[in-house]
Amino acid sequence: MKAPRSEVDDVKIYVLPNMMTAGNLICGFIxxxxxxxxxxxxxxxxxxxxxxxxxxxxxxxxxxxxxLLDGRLARLGGKESPFGQEFDSLADIVSFGVAPALLVxxxxxxxxxSKLAWMVAVTYLVCGALRLARFNxxxxxxxxxxxxxxxxxxxxxxxxxxxxxxxxxxxxxxSETAFREGYGKYALxxxxxxxxxxMFSTFKYPSFKSVNWRTRYSLPHFVxxxxxxxxxxxxxxxxxxxCFVSYLLYGFLRxxxxxxxxxxxxxxxxxxxxxxxxxxxxxVAAGAAHATDTAVDAxxxxxxxxxxxxxxxxxxxxxxxxxxxxxxxxxxxxxxxPRSES
Numbered sequence: 627m628k629a630p631r632s633e634v635d636d637v638k639i640y641v642l643p644n645m646m647t648a649g650n651l652i653c654g655f656i657x658x659x660x661x662x663x664x665x666x667x668x669x670x671x672x673x674x675x676x677x678x679x680x681x682x683x684x685x686x687x688x689x690x691x692x693x694l695l696d697g698r699l700a701r702l703g704g705k706e707s708p709f710g711q712e713f714d715s716l717a718d719i720v721s722f723g724v725a726p727a728l729l730v731x732x733x734x735x736x737x738x739x740s741k742l743a744w745m746v747a748v749t750y751l752v753c754g755a756l757r758l759a760r761f762n763x764x765x766x767x768x769x770x771x772x773x774x775x776x777x778x779x780x781x782x783x784x785x786x787x788x789x790x791x792x793x794x795x796x797x798x799x800x801s802e803t804a805f806r807e808g809y810g811k812y813a814l815x816x817x818x819x820x821x822x823x824x825m826f827s828t829f830k831y832p833s834f835k836s837v838n839w840r841t842r843y844s845l846p847h848f849v850x851x852x853x854x855x856x857x858x859x860x861x862x863x864x865x866x867x868x869c870f871v872s873y874l875l876y877g878f879l880r881x882x883x884x885x886x887x888x889x890x891x892x893x894x895x896x897x898x899x900x901x902x903x904x905x906x907x908x909x910v911a912a913g914a915a916h917a918t919d920t921a922v923d924a925x926x927x928x929x930x931x932x933x934x935x936x937x938x939x940x941x942x943x944x945x946x947x948x949x950x951x952x953x954x955x956x957x958x959x960x961x962x963x964p965r966s967e968s
Contacts, residue, residue, distance in 0.1 A: 639709055646696035647714050653689035654721025657682040658728060665732045668802075676796055682729060683796075686789045687866070689721035690782050701835065711765065715758045722785035723754040730788060730818055734811035746815055753822040754781045760826075774892070776831040779824035779874065783831075787870035791817060797863050829877040832892040 664678035696714060700706045727747040735743035757778050764777065791814060799805040843851075858865040880888065 640700065640707060643696045643700040643710055644713060646692050646699060647710065647717050650689045650692035650696065650714075650721050651717035653685045653692060654717065654725050657685035657689070657721065657725040660685065661725065661729050661732055679729070679733065680793060680796060682725070683789045683793045686721065686725050686729075686785055689717075689725075690786045693718065693721070693782050697835070711762060715762055718758055718781055719755055722781045723751050723758075726785045726788045727751045727818075729792060730814055733792065734814050737806065737811060738815070746818055750818045750822045753826045754784065757781055757825040774833055774836060776833050778827050778829060779821060779831060779877065781825055783870060783873055784821040784825055786866070787821065787874060788814070788818060790866035790870050793863055794867050824874070824877075830880060831873070831877045832880075834892065836893055 660678055660682035664675045664682065667678055668675035693714070696710070700710055727750050730750075731743060731747040735746055738746075758781060760777070795805070795808075795810040795814065798810065799808050805811075854865075854869075858869065876891075883891075
Protein backbone atom coordinates (compact mmCIF):
# COMPACT_ATOMS: atom_id res chain seq x y z
CA MET A 627 0.00 0.00 0.00
CA LYS A 628 1.41 3.42 -0.99
CA ALA A 629 2.05 5.79 1.89
CA PRO A 630 -0.11 8.95 1.91
CA ARG A 631 1.53 12.03 0.46
CA SER A 632 2.24 14.72 3.04
CA GLU A 633 2.40 18.49 2.63
CA VAL A 634 6.17 18.41 3.11
CA ASP A 635 6.53 16.41 -0.10
CA ASP A 636 4.86 19.22 -2.05
CA VAL A 637 7.48 21.82 -1.03
CA LYS A 638 9.59 22.64 -4.08
CA ILE A 639 13.26 23.53 -3.53
CA TYR A 640 15.05 24.90 -6.58
CA VAL A 641 18.74 24.14 -6.32
CA LEU A 642 20.58 27.05 -7.95
CA PRO A 643 18.71 30.02 -6.40
CA ASN A 644 18.71 28.43 -2.96
CA MET A 645 22.42 27.64 -3.28
CA MET A 646 22.98 31.39 -3.66
CA THR A 647 20.84 32.01 -0.58
CA ALA A 648 22.87 29.42 1.32
CA GLY A 649 26.03 31.25 0.25
CA ASN A 650 24.51 34.44 1.65
CA LEU A 651 23.87 32.74 4.99
CA ILE A 652 27.35 31.18 5.13
CA CYS A 653 29.01 34.53 4.44
CA GLY A 654 26.98 36.13 7.23
CA PHE A 655 27.96 33.41 9.69
CA ILE A 656 31.66 33.68 8.79
CA UNK A 657 31.41 37.45 9.19
CA UNK A 658 30.09 36.98 12.75
CA UNK A 659 32.97 34.61 13.54
CA UNK A 660 35.52 37.08 12.17
CA UNK A 661 34.02 39.91 14.23
CA UNK A 662 34.38 37.87 17.40
CA UNK A 663 37.92 36.88 16.43
CA UNK A 664 38.88 40.50 15.74
CA UNK A 665 37.45 41.58 19.08
CA UNK A 666 39.57 39.01 20.92
CA UNK A 667 42.69 40.11 19.02
CA UNK A 668 41.96 43.73 19.85
CA UNK A 669 41.58 42.96 23.53
CA UNK A 670 44.92 41.13 23.49
CA UNK A 671 46.65 44.10 21.86
CA UNK A 672 47.45 42.34 18.59
CA UNK A 673 47.90 44.40 15.44
CA UNK A 674 45.97 41.92 13.30
CA UNK A 675 42.56 42.97 14.61
CA UNK A 676 42.12 45.56 11.85
CA UNK A 677 42.68 43.05 9.05
CA UNK A 678 40.33 40.59 10.77
CA UNK A 679 37.60 43.21 10.96
CA UNK A 680 38.18 44.05 7.29
CA UNK A 681 37.76 40.37 6.43
CA UNK A 682 34.39 40.36 8.19
CA UNK A 683 33.39 43.41 6.13
CA UNK A 684 34.31 41.62 2.91
CA UNK A 685 32.13 38.68 3.88
CA UNK A 686 29.17 40.99 4.52
CA UNK A 687 29.68 42.58 1.10
CA UNK A 688 29.97 39.10 -0.45
CA UNK A 689 26.64 38.23 1.18
CA UNK A 690 25.16 41.25 -0.64
CA UNK A 691 26.35 39.79 -3.95
CA UNK A 692 24.86 36.37 -3.16
CA UNK A 693 21.59 38.03 -2.17
CA LEU A 694 21.54 39.88 -5.49
CA LEU A 695 22.20 36.70 -7.46
CA ASP A 696 19.62 34.43 -5.84
CA GLY A 697 16.70 36.64 -6.80
CA ARG A 698 18.04 37.22 -10.31
CA LEU A 699 18.50 33.53 -10.97
CA ALA A 700 15.05 32.70 -9.57
CA ARG A 701 13.32 35.28 -11.77
CA LEU A 702 15.44 34.43 -14.81
CA GLY A 703 14.44 30.77 -14.68
CA GLY A 704 10.91 31.35 -13.41
CA LYS A 705 11.75 29.44 -10.21
CA GLU A 706 10.40 31.81 -7.56
CA SER A 707 8.75 29.98 -4.68
CA PRO A 708 7.47 30.72 -1.16
CA PHE A 709 10.20 28.48 0.25
CA GLY A 710 12.93 30.53 -1.41
CA GLN A 711 11.37 33.76 -0.18
CA GLU A 712 11.30 32.61 3.45
CA PHE A 713 14.79 31.11 3.23
CA ASP A 714 16.12 34.37 1.81
CA SER A 715 14.61 36.38 4.69
CA LEU A 716 16.16 34.08 7.29
CA ALA A 717 19.57 34.42 5.63
CA ASP A 718 19.18 38.21 5.39
CA ILE A 719 18.50 38.64 9.09
CA VAL A 720 21.80 36.92 9.87
CA SER A 721 24.00 38.50 7.18
CA PHE A 722 22.48 41.99 7.13
CA GLY A 723 20.97 42.23 10.60
CA VAL A 724 23.06 40.37 13.18
CA ALA A 725 26.48 40.78 11.52
CA PRO A 726 26.38 44.60 10.97
CA ALA A 727 24.85 45.22 14.41
CA LEU A 728 27.55 43.11 16.08
CA LEU A 729 30.25 44.76 13.97
CA VAL A 730 29.33 48.32 14.92
CA UNK A 731 28.76 47.31 18.53
CA UNK A 732 32.22 45.75 18.88
CA UNK A 733 34.12 48.43 16.94
CA UNK A 734 32.59 51.75 18.06
CA UNK A 735 29.63 51.24 20.39
CA UNK A 736 31.77 49.54 23.01
CA UNK A 737 33.25 52.98 23.72
CA UNK A 738 29.81 54.32 24.68
CA UNK A 739 27.78 53.65 27.78
CA SER A 740 26.72 50.01 27.92
CA LYS A 741 22.95 50.60 27.85
CA LEU A 742 23.16 53.14 25.03
CA ALA A 743 25.32 50.82 22.96
CA TRP A 744 22.87 47.95 23.34
CA MET A 745 19.93 50.18 22.46
CA VAL A 746 21.51 51.34 19.18
CA ALA A 747 22.45 47.83 18.06
CA VAL A 748 19.11 46.29 19.07
CA THR A 749 17.15 49.08 17.36
CA TYR A 750 18.90 48.38 14.07
CA LEU A 751 18.37 44.61 14.38
CA VAL A 752 14.67 44.86 15.26
CA CYS A 753 13.91 47.39 12.53
CA GLY A 754 15.69 45.18 10.01
CA ALA A 755 13.62 42.16 11.06
CA LEU A 756 10.39 44.19 10.87
CA ARG A 757 11.32 45.42 7.42
CA LEU A 758 11.84 41.84 6.19
CA ALA A 759 8.54 40.74 7.74
CA ARG A 760 6.68 43.60 6.07
CA PHE A 761 8.29 42.77 2.73
CA ASN A 762 7.12 39.15 2.96
CA UNK A 763 3.58 40.18 3.89
CA UNK A 764 3.33 42.66 1.00
CA UNK A 765 4.72 40.09 -1.44
CA UNK A 766 2.09 37.57 -0.31
CA UNK A 767 -0.76 40.09 -0.62
CA UNK A 768 0.33 41.22 -4.09
CA UNK A 769 -1.52 39.00 -6.61
CA UNK A 770 0.24 40.16 -9.79
CA UNK A 771 3.84 39.42 -8.94
CA UNK A 772 6.51 41.51 -7.28
CA UNK A 773 6.64 45.27 -7.40
CA UNK A 774 9.36 47.24 -9.16
CA UNK A 775 10.09 49.29 -6.05
CA UNK A 776 10.89 48.72 -2.39
CA UNK A 777 9.00 50.33 0.47
CA UNK A 778 11.70 51.45 2.85
CA UNK A 779 15.47 51.21 2.51
CA UNK A 780 16.41 47.56 1.76
CA UNK A 781 18.30 45.82 4.55
CA UNK A 782 21.07 44.51 2.22
CA UNK A 783 21.77 48.09 1.13
CA UNK A 784 21.77 49.20 4.78
CA UNK A 785 24.29 46.51 5.68
CA UNK A 786 26.41 47.41 2.65
CA UNK A 787 26.38 51.08 3.61
CA UNK A 788 27.42 50.34 7.21
CA UNK A 789 30.16 47.96 6.03
CA UNK A 790 31.55 50.41 3.45
CA UNK A 791 31.61 53.32 5.94
CA UNK A 792 33.31 51.10 8.54
CA UNK A 793 35.89 50.01 5.95
CA UNK A 794 36.53 53.66 5.14
CA UNK A 795 37.05 54.42 8.83
CA UNK A 796 39.50 51.54 9.28
CA UNK A 797 41.54 52.86 6.34
CA UNK A 798 41.37 56.49 7.53
CA UNK A 799 42.56 55.85 11.11
CA UNK A 800 45.99 54.27 11.00
CA SER A 801 46.30 53.53 14.70
CA GLU A 802 44.27 52.42 17.69
CA THR A 803 44.66 55.80 19.36
CA ALA A 804 43.44 57.69 16.30
CA PHE A 805 40.53 55.32 16.00
CA ARG A 806 39.45 55.89 19.60
CA GLU A 807 39.88 59.67 19.49
CA GLY A 808 38.27 60.21 16.10
CA TYR A 809 34.71 61.40 15.57
CA GLY A 810 33.91 58.68 13.08
CA LYS A 811 32.44 56.43 15.75
CA TYR A 812 29.76 59.01 16.54
CA ALA A 813 28.87 59.33 12.88
CA LEU A 814 28.64 55.56 12.52
CA UNK A 815 26.35 55.23 15.55
CA UNK A 816 24.11 58.01 14.22
CA UNK A 817 24.09 56.41 10.77
CA UNK A 818 22.91 53.12 12.25
CA UNK A 819 19.98 54.82 14.01
CA UNK A 820 19.10 56.72 10.84
CA UNK A 821 19.14 53.53 8.77
CA UNK A 822 16.92 51.86 11.36
CA UNK A 823 14.31 54.52 10.65
CA UNK A 824 14.82 54.37 6.88
CA MET A 825 14.36 50.60 6.70
CA PHE A 826 10.91 50.80 8.26
CA SER A 827 9.92 54.05 6.55
CA THR A 828 7.64 54.47 3.54
CA PHE A 829 10.24 55.96 1.19
CA LYS A 830 10.24 54.27 -2.20
CA TYR A 831 13.41 52.80 -3.69
CA PRO A 832 13.79 51.14 -7.09
CA SER A 833 14.37 47.41 -6.99
CA PHE A 834 15.91 47.16 -10.50
CA LYS A 835 14.24 43.76 -10.86
CA SER A 836 13.38 44.52 -14.47
CA VAL A 837 17.10 44.64 -15.33
CA ASN A 838 18.19 41.21 -16.57
CA TRP A 839 20.46 39.57 -19.14
CA ARG A 840 18.32 40.83 -22.04
CA THR A 841 18.29 44.47 -20.91
CA ARG A 842 19.51 46.93 -23.51
CA TYR A 843 20.84 50.41 -22.85
CA SER A 844 22.31 53.06 -25.08
CA LEU A 845 26.04 53.36 -25.70
CA PRO A 846 26.56 56.28 -23.24
CA HIS A 847 24.87 54.21 -20.51
CA PHE A 848 27.15 51.27 -21.29
CA VAL A 849 30.26 53.45 -21.12
CA UNK A 850 29.08 54.87 -17.79
CA UNK A 851 28.60 51.38 -16.31
CA UNK A 852 32.06 50.29 -17.49
CA UNK A 853 33.70 53.34 -15.93
CA UNK A 854 31.76 52.85 -12.71
CA UNK A 855 32.82 49.20 -12.52
CA UNK A 856 36.46 50.17 -13.04
CA UNK A 857 36.28 52.81 -10.32
CA UNK A 858 34.69 50.37 -7.88
CA UNK A 859 37.32 47.74 -8.70
CA UNK A 860 40.35 49.98 -8.22
CA UNK A 861 39.03 52.31 -5.51
CA UNK A 862 36.58 50.04 -3.72
CA UNK A 863 37.31 51.43 -0.25
CA UNK A 864 35.86 54.77 -1.41
CA UNK A 865 33.52 53.91 -4.27
CA UNK A 866 31.47 51.36 -2.32
CA UNK A 867 30.54 54.04 0.18
CA UNK A 868 29.77 56.47 -2.67
CA CYS A 869 27.46 53.96 -4.38
CA PHE A 870 25.51 53.06 -1.24
CA VAL A 871 25.19 56.69 -0.14
CA SER A 872 23.96 57.64 -3.63
CA TYR A 873 21.30 54.94 -3.46
CA LEU A 874 20.22 56.17 -0.03
CA LEU A 875 19.91 59.77 -1.21
CA TYR A 876 18.06 58.74 -4.36
CA GLY A 877 15.06 57.76 -2.24
CA PHE A 878 14.78 61.37 -1.06
CA LEU A 879 15.24 62.87 -4.53
CA ARG A 880 13.04 60.38 -6.37
CA UNK A 881 9.67 62.12 -5.76
CA UNK A 882 11.06 65.35 -7.23
CA UNK A 883 12.42 63.81 -10.43
CA UNK A 884 10.46 63.83 -13.66
CA UNK A 885 9.00 60.63 -15.05
CA UNK A 886 11.51 60.66 -17.91
CA UNK A 887 14.47 60.83 -15.53
CA UNK A 888 13.07 58.07 -13.33
CA UNK A 889 12.46 55.85 -16.34
CA UNK A 890 15.99 56.44 -17.62
CA UNK A 891 17.47 55.43 -14.25
CA UNK A 892 15.20 52.62 -13.11
CA UNK A 893 13.69 50.91 -16.15
CA UNK A 894 15.36 49.10 -19.03
CA UNK A 895 14.85 50.02 -22.65
CA UNK A 896 11.66 49.06 -24.46
CA UNK A 897 13.52 46.57 -26.68
CA UNK A 898 13.91 44.23 -23.75
CA UNK A 899 10.19 43.84 -23.32
CA UNK A 900 9.33 43.19 -26.97
CA UNK A 901 9.53 39.38 -26.89
CA UNK A 902 7.45 39.14 -23.78
CA UNK A 903 4.96 41.70 -25.09
CA UNK A 904 4.57 39.89 -28.43
CA UNK A 905 4.01 36.59 -26.71
CA UNK A 906 1.40 38.14 -24.47
CA UNK A 907 -0.37 39.71 -27.44
CA UNK A 908 -0.41 36.40 -29.30
CA UNK A 909 -1.78 34.64 -26.24
CA VAL A 910 -4.57 37.21 -25.89
CA ALA A 911 -5.42 36.97 -29.58
CA ALA A 912 -5.51 33.18 -29.45
CA GLY A 913 -7.77 33.28 -26.41
CA ALA A 914 -10.14 35.71 -28.11
CA ALA A 915 -10.28 33.57 -31.25
CA HIS A 916 -10.99 30.47 -29.19
CA ALA A 917 -13.78 32.25 -27.32
CA THR A 918 -15.32 33.39 -30.64
CA ASP A 919 -15.23 29.88 -32.09
CA THR A 920 -16.83 28.49 -28.97
CA ALA A 921 -19.62 31.07 -29.10
CA VAL A 922 -20.30 30.33 -32.78
CA ASP A 923 -20.41 26.58 -32.19
CA ALA A 924 -22.77 26.97 -29.26
CA UNK A 925 -25.21 29.30 -31.10
CA UNK A 926 -28.41 27.65 -32.53
CA UNK A 927 -28.68 27.42 -36.31
CA UNK A 928 -30.60 30.28 -37.93
CA UNK A 929 -32.67 29.66 -41.06
CA UNK A 930 -32.11 32.21 -43.82
CA UNK A 931 -34.87 34.73 -44.32
CA UNK A 932 -35.27 36.20 -47.77
CA UNK A 933 -36.54 39.70 -48.14
CA UNK A 934 -36.96 42.08 -50.98
CA UNK A 935 -34.41 44.46 -49.47
CA UNK A 936 -31.69 41.82 -49.26
CA UNK A 937 -28.34 42.78 -50.71
CA UNK A 938 -27.70 41.37 -54.14
CA UNK A 939 -24.23 40.29 -53.07
CA UNK A 940 -25.59 38.12 -50.27
CA UNK A 941 -25.39 34.39 -50.77
CA UNK A 942 -28.89 32.88 -50.99
CA UNK A 943 -29.59 29.26 -50.24
CA UNK A 944 -32.64 28.32 -52.33
CA UNK A 945 -34.22 24.90 -52.08
CA UNK A 946 -34.29 22.98 -55.35
CA UNK A 947 -37.54 23.29 -57.29
CA UNK A 948 -39.97 20.39 -57.07
CA UNK A 949 -40.93 18.80 -60.39
CA UNK A 950 -44.27 20.06 -61.81
CA UNK A 951 -46.84 17.29 -62.34
CA UNK A 952 -47.51 16.55 -66.01
CA UNK A 953 -51.03 17.18 -67.31
CA UNK A 954 -52.75 14.22 -68.95
CA UNK A 955 -52.27 14.11 -72.69
CA UNK A 956 -55.32 15.15 -74.72
CA UNK A 957 -56.60 13.01 -77.54
CA UNK A 958 -56.85 16.17 -79.73
CA UNK A 959 -53.43 17.24 -80.93
CA UNK A 960 -52.35 20.71 -79.93
CA UNK A 961 -52.47 23.47 -82.48
CA UNK A 962 -48.90 24.25 -83.48
CA UNK A 963 -49.79 27.84 -84.45
CA PRO A 964 -49.20 30.53 -81.84
CA ARG A 965 -52.15 32.02 -80.01
CA SER A 966 -53.14 35.62 -80.54
CA GLU A 967 -52.91 38.16 -77.65
CA SER A 968 -56.67 38.90 -77.97
